[in-house]
């Protein structure tokens with residue numbers, strides 16, 4: 001149903017919403033239910049002019065505030081028209097009511113509309129006219145109320161859509177942010193940006209932005225009417241307003257200067273709460289709960305105090321504004337008495353009614369200022385988040401590789417997973433060095449390695465020697481200060497004109513290519529709060545594909561030696577494994593993570609020491625399944641490890657010492673050399689002992 005075509009009354013009908021509400025109550029709502037509600041559909045998906053993330057990022061970096069005004073301008077114009085018509089309708093009804101009074105008085109020379117129709121009106125004619133006028137006033141009031149309802153509906157739409165759109169781009173930015181810049185932000189800051197800042201911005205734009213120009217226009221209109229009806233005494237009312245507005249703005253403003261600090265205190269509290277949740281076990285075991293609680297209480301208290309300071313100023317401004325219209329009308333009465341103006345009922349009524357319309361417009365002024373300053377702070381904070389570089393921006397354009405038309409076609413097919421032939425990958429790493437800032441030492445130094453296709457390379461070395469960093473550089477996650485990482489994709493028995501592609505992992509195309517053929521098993525397993533069945537394929541990715549493919553899931557669990565563990569689960573692969581896998585042991589989580597990689601069946605696998613929590617028996621099984629099985633023969637595996645027993649299954653080993661390759665060779669070569677770094681390492685000697 002197109003909401004543009006629905007009538008006002010249909011829009012307010014609950015018949016569409018009721019079935020969804022019932023389902024919501026039963027927690028069984030799905031996407032198709034949401035689609036059946038035109039309002040939700042309209043709000044979240046259709047009818048907006050938001051560009052895609054890349055395009056909007058430019059605008060968001062200049063000012064999220066201005067960007068949103070640009071994308072929602074049609075809505076703002078529409079809301080302005082509705083709102084100003086609503087105000088004008090109210091003014092016309094006030095004029096009609098004044099005229100009604102004057103038709104009884106027959107004394108006023110101004111606005112004697114009745115004389116336009118009846119020069120010598122009979123009492124009956126006057127009666128009919130006044131009844132007709134009363135009906136018109138009533139209808140005008142209904143029209144004004146329904147216009148106002150329409151405006152509120154639009155406000156609601158915007159107050160949902162703006163934060164929703166901002167959150168979407170925030171998540172995308174978070175996903176693509178460069179690894180170096182990401183470290184500037186803590187989880188609490190990001191939660192606050194998504195939860196509060198985006199809402200503050202949405203609140204102001206939805207509820208106040210349009211009201212400010214409406215306020216200015218309507219005040220001018222009311223003033224013109226007052227002058228034409230009441231004469232020069234209306235200027236007294238105007239003068240009284242001129243005193244009140246700056247006073248109330250002043251108090252709102254000084255309250256709002258405190259707002260930025262308030263947001264920082266909120267970040268701190270959220271940060272502590274996130275740490276509390278993440279470290280719940282440790283906090284309990286170490287008995288830190290009391291101190292943590294105190295810290296959170298203090299952060300909450302300091303946020304609360306700041307809020308009180310802001311609220312006091314705001315309330316003062318609000319109190320000033322709320323009943324000011326009475327002061328305005330009283331001042332006008334005083335003027336009428338002092339200057340001996342018209343003292344008829346219609347004049348008094350005009351003074352009261354027009355002042356109250358003026359008051360209605362001005363009352364929310366302190367709130368506008370409050371919402372405005374919150375929105376400005378939110379926009380500034382969001383801007384600095386969007387300003388962080390996305391990963392592609394760190395790439396050096398000189399590294400780009402020129403591709404022929406045929407190559408681009410093939411790249412496209414690989415990225416979109418349309419290549420059915422067998423793919424294999426080799427690497428060439430040249431002069432790679434890395435440090436995190438000018439003042440810090442290099443953490444990777446002049447790394448040069450060739451990794452052949454379908455081979456297993458082990459990266460070993462002492463703690464903090466740079467193993468994980470090297471893997472992250474090879475995966476394109478960290479851009480080195482110098483050197484390059486090239487990879488070569490070979491396609492066997494290809495029906496395409498070409499059967500190999502060269503890529504640089506630190507270019508946009510290279511990164512996309514690599515991500516379409518790689519899988520990764522991290523040091524710490526990532527487990528979603530769901531069943532094993534959904535955890536293996538990660539339901540998000542395979543939702544429309546084969547995530548219910550039980551054979552493939554079982555096979556991947558077998559490869560990761562998880563099949564025996566399944567017997568202990570009451571519901572087999574449908575067993576829920578709790579939030580972040582709380583119902584699993586450390587080793588089980590790691591093996592779920594490994595099965596995921598096996599299920600993905602990628603041609604290139606990065607393993608960042610994922611077997612640290614696996615026992616010796618399982619370790620042997622894994623070695624047979626993985627390194628002697630399909631992975632060892634068909635895939636390129638790059639594996640950082642401390643588990644030296646596995647090394648005999650690898651094709652090549654590099655030994656990292658303090659970011660530098662100190663040794664490279666096969667397991668046999670390194671083991672046979674008594675002085676090899678590997679043998680020294682097994683004996684427990686460090687690099688310095690060896691040199692000495």
Ligand SMILES: Nc1ncnc2c1ncn2[C@@H]1O[C@H](COP(=O)(O)OP(=O)(O)OP(=O)(O)O)[C@@H](O)[C@H]1O
Nearest residue numbers: 183436443461462463464465466467468469470609
């Ligand atoms: N973002 C970063 N900023 C600054 N230094 C970093 C950063 N990430 C890692 N390092 C430093 O780089 C060095 C190598 O870290 P890396 O994680 O690669 O070690 P590792 O060999 O994988 O260690 P482990 O065996 O303990 O997993 C460490 O000294 C670490 O402190």
